[in-house]
Amino acid sequence: MKRLENVEGRAIPLGLKNVDTDVIIPAHWLKTTSREGMGRGAFETLRADPDNLFDSAEYKGAPILIAGDNFGCGSSREHAAWAIGDLGIRVVIAPSYSDIFSGNAVKNGILPVVLPQAAIDRLMEVAKTDPVHVDLDTQTVTTPFQDRFTFEIDPFRKMCLLEGLDEISLTEKSDAAIAAYEQKLDADHPWLRPAA
Amino acid sequence: MANEGSEGTTENCVFLCHSLALLCGRRKWSGMTRPRTLYEKIWDAHVVEQRPDGTALIFIDRHLVHEVTSPQAFAGLRASGRTVRRPDLTLAVPDHNVQTTARLDAAGNKLPIADPESAAQLAALEKNAPEYGIRYIDAVAPEQGIVHVVGPEQGFSLPGTTIVCGDSHTACHGGIGALAFGIGTSEVEHVLATQTLLLQPAKTMEVRVEGDVGPGVSAKDIILHITGVIGAAGGTGHVIEYTGSAIRALSVEGRLTVSNMAIEGGARAGLIAPDETTFAYIRGRPYAPKGADWDAAVAWWKSLATDPGATYDKVVIIDAADIAPSVTWGTSPEDVVPITGLVPDPESFTDPSKQAAAAKSLAYMGLEPGMRMQDVPVENIFIGSCTNSRIEDLRAAAAVIKGRRKAANVRWAIVVPGSGLVKAQAEAEGLDRIFTDAGLEWREPGCSACLAMNPDKVPAGERCASTSNRNFVGRQGPGSRTHLVSPAMAAAAAVTGKLTDVRELLA
Numbered sequence: 282m283k284r285l286e287n288v289e290g291r292a293i294p295l296g297l298k299n300v301d302t303d304v305i306i307p308a309h310w311l312k313t314t315s316r317e318g319m320g321r322g323a324f325e326t327l328r329a330d331p332d333n334l335f336d337s338a339e340y341k342g343a344p345i346l347i348a349g350d351n352f353g354c355g356s357s358r359e360h361a362a363w364a365i366g367d368l369g370i371r372v373v374i375a376p377s378y379s380d381i382f383s384g385n386a387v388k389n390g391i392l393p394v395v396l397p398q399a400a401i402d403r404l405m406e407v408a409k410t411d412p413v414h415v416d417l418d419t420q421t422v423t424t425p426f427q428d429r430f431t432f433e434i435d436p437f438r439k440m441c442l443l444e445g446l447d448e449i450s451l452t453e454k455s456d457a458a459i460a461a462y463e464q465k466l467d468a469d470h471p472w473l474r475p476a477a
Numbered sequence: 478m479a480n481e482g483s484e485g486t487t488e489n490c491v492f493l494c495h496s497l498a499l500l501c502g503r504r505k506w507s508g509m510t511r512p513r514t515l516y517e518k519i520w521d522a523h524v525v526e527q528r529p530d531g532t533a534l535i536f537i538d539r540h541l542v543h544e545v546t547s548p549q550a551f552a553g554l555r556a557s558g559r560t561v562r563r564p565d566l567t568l569a570v571p572d573h574n575v576q577t578t579a580r581l582d583a584a585g586n587k588l589p590i591a592d593p594e595s596a597a598q599l600a601a602l603e604k605n606a607p608e609y610g611i612r613y614i615d616a617v618a619p620e621q622g623i624v625h626v627v628g629p630e631q632g633f634s635l636p637g638t639t640i641v642c643g644d645s646h647t648a649c650h651g652g653i654g655a656l657a658f659g660i661g662t663s664e665v666e667h668v669l670a671t672q673t674l675l676l677q678p679a680k681t682m683e684v685r686v687e688g689d690v691g692p693g694v695s696a697k698d699i700i701l702h703i704t705g706v707i708g709a710a711g712g713t714g715h716v717i718e719y720t721g722s723a724i725r726a727l728s729v730e731g732r733l734t735v736s737n738m739a740i741e742g743g744a745r746a747g748l749i750a751p752d753e754t755t756f757a758y759i760r761g762r763p764y765a766p767k768g769a770d771w772d773a774a775v776a777w778w779k780s781l782a783t784d785p786g787a788t789y790d791k792v793v794i795i796d797a798a799d800i801a802p803s804v805t806w807g808t809s810p811e812d813v814v815p816i817t818g819l820v821p822d823p824e825s826f827t828d829p830s831k832q833a834a835a836a837k838s839l840a841y842m843g844l845e846p847g848m849r850m851q852d853v854p855v856e857n858i859f860i861g862s863c864t865n866s867r868i869e870d871l872r873a874a875a876a877v878i879k880g881r882r883k884a885a886n887v888r889w890a891i892v893v894p895g896s897g898l899v900k901a902q903a904e905a906e907g908l909d910r911i912f913t914d915a916g917l918e919w920r921e922p923g924c925s926a927c928l929a930m931n932p933d934k935v936p937a938g939e940r941c942a943s944t945s946n947r948n949f950v951g952r953q954g955p956g957s958r959t960h961l962v963s964p965a966m967a968a969a970a971a972v973t974g975k976l977t978d979v980r981e982l983l984a
Binding site: 435 | 548773834
């Protein structure tokens with residue numbers, strides 16, 4: 282996983298609420314056995330508009346996306362995180378996310394920053410003309426105009442992002458605990474093994 | 478709230494219990510056993526390792542796998558030289574890409590999948606499952622179907638278990654009292670490799686539906702109504718337990734429908750306490766416990782019900798009498814009105830971002846504020862999906878269709894059973910003939926037009942009365958316009974050619 286610490290650059294002021302993962306990456310793009318190249322299908326319906334933000338001279342390749350409430354709702358498709366990452370976006374800033382999307386984002390080195398709507402409104406304004414700076418270590422979002430917003434993040438997620446950790450390797454360190462649990466399960470609930 | 482008077486009202490009691498829970502810390506009740514919710518009991522029983530940061534390594538009892546979200550996970554395993562830890566707890570079945578037209582030719586040979594990308598995904602699962610020793614139900618097997626229909630139907634999904642799948646509608650299995658939720662592909666790989674997930678405990682939410690629903694009101698209407706009340710993000714961060722007499726009165730099929738759409742209200746999982754209705758449904762299914770194991774399992778399942786005095790972080794109470802046959806007007810599943818209602822005016826919403834979203838939705842849907850929902854014509858009908866493709870759904874649709882004909886303006890109307898076994902049962906009951914006699918198409922099982930990954934699509938600009946779960950922009954095909962309804966309501970729309978109050982046809 283790619284490490285993430287500081288991100289500075291233009292922020293795409295999308296601002297919409299309930300952006301679902303079908304909007305982020307429509308289902309016909311899911312017919313792949315690879316994680317690569319999803320950016321081509323990212324936000325396809327929005328990008329059908331020739332004046333869309335994503336392909337504008339100003340925001341193309343921008344590393345930050347600003348959105349409304351409940352970003353990434355709907356389908357669990359991790360392709361949404363892959364698509365956003367492939368566009369070059371490393372940070373999303375929104376008032377809330379679907380639980381599945383925010384997990385998928387972190388596993389792909391994308392930071393989902395949660396800020397209140399008032400902060401989002403201010404950042405949407407700044408993003409029209411100026412860059413935004415996100416610092417994961419200090420958990421802050423700042424602007425060239427002395428705005429400074431702090432955000433909360435689960436400490437485990439923060440560590441994973443800062444260190445670019447592979448979660449499976451971490452869990453494998455608990456192998457003995459898993460084996461012990463499995464033994465206890467077989468003793469307590471032998472019926473849990475599916476009958477043949 | 479003062480605790481005055483000796484009688485102690487229910488409100489006081491709830492308040493006290495909640496305060497105690499807060500004082501003692503939700504998971505740090507020392508000494509005596511704190512009353513727990515169904516969710517907390519399942520969670521506690523699955524903790525492999527508690528971490529100091531509040532996360533826990535949770536054991537996964539059942540892993541369901543389909544062809545769309547698994548190829549990259551298997552590729553990851555292969556690249557890292559890992560194996561599948563518990564293939565015996567894993568079940569794979571293709572559903573999203575499969576065609577719903579014939580799969581075998583007259584000689585019994587498999588017919589090719591036209592789309593090479595779909596074919597490649599299906600071939601990957603067909604190769605990966607046996608390679609890793611995973612149970613695999615082939616696309617032409619009699620038990621094949623939508624993974625969320627197959628799991629409970631095979632008795633593979635059981636109460637009190639943790640169930641995951643790379644699919645958000647895994648919430649469905651909460652209908653039998655399993656803690657079931659959708660995961661991304663990285664998590665699919667994590668579960669394949671370790672049979673666990675590292676999770677943060679969710680908050681708890683009770684949605685209590687009390688009373689009796691009226692005629693023509695189904696489980697689908699209950700969950701559409703709930704989604705309209707709590708909103709698409711109302712359950713975010715929570716697991717929703719559905720309680721109350723209207724929920725207990727539902728069949729297992731109906732409960733699966735309700736829990737299926739927990740995710741549409743933002744909750745990763747839904748739950749309905751397992752009871753005699755649940756046990757009667759599961760008993761005798763192929764992978765269900767048998768003999769003495771069965772009795773032991775039922776005893777444990779019974780112990781899982783939420784304790785008296787346990788509290789939820791959020792409670793929503795709904796009067797079943799307020800629920801009408803419901804329909805969506807917009808592009809979020811929270812955009813719900815009774816069928817007797819009108820298309821809302823975006824200005825009527827207080828939240829400015831909802832005003833903007835509603836205006837955008839109406840433009841996409843081609844609707845004007847103030848239009849009667851019952852005047853909206855539909856050209857397409859889809860009866861199917863993991864929400865509404867079980868036998869009870871097909872019976873409800875057939876009861877409305879019987880003796881009637883598809884309206885002339887309805888161009889395309891398909892009925893897609895949730896599994897081969899549902900299909901066989903429906904055919905044994907003669908339901909297929911009722912549909913085909915009325916001019917509807919009877920198809921092979923799969924996800925189909927719910928998300929249009931196979932050839933079943935709603936054309937741009939056309940409307941579909943659909944029993945599926947999402948009315949998102951482009952969900953049923955680019956430019957498609959979806960109105961979510963119950964199976965009976967979809968059947969009513971099929972015969973009148975417009976969104977229709979099914980109660981008028983039942984009268």
